[in-house]
Amino acid sequence: MDAEVMKSYLPLYRDALFLTMRIGWQGVMLALVLGLACAAVLQLKLPFIRRIVTVYVELFRNTPLLVQLFFLYFALPRIGIRIPAEVCGCVGLGLIGGAYMTETFRSGLDSIARIQMESAASLGMTSFQIFRYVILPQAVASSVPGILANIIFLLKETSVFSTISLMDLMFTAKDLIGMYAKTLECLTLLVIFYLIMLLPVCIAGNILERRLRYAEFGN
Amino acid sequence: MENALLTVEHLHKSYGGHIVLDDLSFTVRKGEVIVVIGPSGCGKSTLLRCINALEEIQGGRVLLNGESVRKDAGNIPQMRQKIGMVFQSYDLFPHKTILDNITLAPRKVQKRGKAEAEREALELLERVGLADRKNDYPRQLSGGQKQRVAIVRALCMHPELLLLDEITAALDPEMVREVLDVVLSLARSGSTMLIVTHEMSFAKAIADRVFFLEEGRIMEESADPESFFQCPQTPRAQAFLRTFDYER
Amino acid sequence: MQSLGIEVLFKGINFQRLLAGLWVSVRLSLISVIISIVLGTGMGMLMTSKSRLLQFFFRLWLETVRIMPQMVLLFVVYFGSTRVFGWNLDAEAAAIIVFSFWGTAEMGDLVRGALISIPKIQYESARALGMDEKTLYLYVILPQTIRRMLPLSINLITRMIKTTSLVMMIGIVEVLKVAQQIIEANRKSSPNAAFGVFGTVFLLYFLICWPVSRLSVWLEKRQAA
Secondary structure (H helix, E strand, O other): OOHHHHHHHHHHHHHHHHHHHHHHHHHHHHHHHHHHHHHHHHHHOOOOHHHHHHHHHHHHHOOOHHHHHHHHHHHHHHHOOOOOHHHHHHHHHHHHHHHHHHHHHHHHHHOOOHHHHHHHHHOOOOHHHHHHHHHHHHHHHHHHHHHHHHHHHHHHHHHHHHHHOOOOHHHHHHHHHHHHOOHHHHHHHHHHHHHHHHHHHHHHHHHHHHHOHHHHHOO | OOOEEEEEEEEEEEEOOEEEEEEEEEEEEOOOEEEEEOOOOOOHHHHHHHHOOOOOOOEEEEEEOOEEOOOOOOOHHHHHHOEEEEOOOOOOOOOOOHHHHHHHHHHHOOOOOHHHHHHHHHHHHHHOOOHHHOOOOHHHOOHHHHHHHHHHHHHOOOOOEEEEEOOOOOOOHHHHHHHHHHHHHHHHOOOOEEEEOOOHHHHHHHOOEEEEEEOOEEEEEEOOHHHHHHOOOOHHHHHHHHOOOOOO | OOOOOHHHHHOOOHHHHHHHHHHHHHHHHHHHHHHHHHHHHHHHHHHOOOOHHHHHHHHHHHHHHHHOOHHHHHHHHHHHHHHHOOOOOOHHHHHHHHHHHHHHHHHHHHHHHHHHHOOHHHHHHHHHOOOOHHHHHHHHHHHHHHHHHHHHHHHHHHHHHHHHHHHHHHOOOOHHHHHHHHHHHOOOOOOOHHHHHHHHHHHHHHHHHHHHHHHHHHHHHHHHO
């Protein structure tokens, strides 16, 4: 392994990391917002929109991100919808993530026993108060492990961005391997940079999850 | 009837085609303790849930101080504040401490001050012997302790009527006593209660009146619990009470 | 209205080519799933062992596949073996190695989870009835373990199928690659082929994965009831 070569590649990898992280986290934020909104639609049983949400969730949970990105990036321009690659990556990640988050939030809401709502109601709380003080805090806490797993999944999924010619970590590695054939160095850096991106999230997630565990014990 | 706190008139409840409560009518006076007994599935719990409008009813009405309690009425949160309920499964809020469990509704629903609500909560906790557990979470308490907290949570709202739905059914036998003692002391201090229970000796000790419920109807009613448990009038009640005896 | 480019699929054997491409990724996933189930069951049983060393080893394995994107693993194995070590590993073999490596860890964790979720009392009451260890595992523990694992392992199949779309990145000609070829070949006659063809690929994936994930949900619901 050639340390000098690796050193010279560092700036390229660093830029790629920033790009991947930026689009990745924007996608995660979009996914959270979308997921919350869709879960709310399902919970409130809004007619019609609920069906659209169901179709959306099923469609995006059952297809690969790679195929979704190809559709957004290569197919949509053919019917006049042109989206820049970066936005494409972010929206694609947000869409697939939104579908997964919807499921997570929904099962969090489902996990709260009916009796919790009834006992809150018997104390004279209004529907809004029941949701605000009893259901929401518990639903969020019990969704946390799922949300964290989804975030890690989404950040990993960013590895397909290179297919729509975003200069992310995979793109950089592949490009450098193709040009200089320093395969070992390139692959080592690739692994290291993905660790830099994902390890802190995993560790932070583990800590957070341990702190929020109380909600799982129920009574 | 004079002094009627709760009036139930021609209450009818059915699920699909199955009739659960069949034309029930009775009144409860202020300060009275009613115990409802009967075999599983006779509609005891449903009756309590209907009084608190947790269930839709198909006919009749429930009046508290002459005011109608209806699930779809706009004033249902206000009405429910006057009716405390404790469930079998001591459903405390797992994400709140004992103190917060008790003061949540007084503060958010009745808009009472934090200090005042907490002071009263502590007094009540003291009465049930749990003041030292105020900062614990529900999961750190035993079943009996949780159920006592659930009673305090209901009491802190100053309800005019308390509904207790098989509150000892899920408890280990040695914890039943501590919970029933609390209920007994409430009865002595004049609380109006409607109690569903399977603890027959407790029922005998606490009841002003006993309802024997079967197939959604009050088959027998007695204002003399002592003699009711000694020798019930109806064959059905006799058969039911016999199931609690082990004689050879 | 302009054409949506779907007509390209009905030209010659284009649609069959697309399906054949899809079969490439489905076949890869099925092979990997089978290997994962076999190895994962063994791994799961070993994971319940008391040996600290074994536990550490499996933990490391599991965390590696959980943290590293499958794409990175594919690159490392494929380019690492061919370019760094100069082995003659073909892309499909590299893909199967990577997906089995990943699937075995996931499957192992599922088996472990199912095994430890079976209450001790089940073992004790079976022994109290005089069952020997073989009967105990065969008739009491295993059926319950499988019941608990089934929905999640079926879920693993759909995850596997979705993930195998990545193999185009190491040069395997699967459905997306075929789609690109078809679009390229018809660039002049059907400029909008990208819409129709990629749209079709999207739907094809959905048609494969959706029934499988419904099955998993159905099984889970049936068990909960």
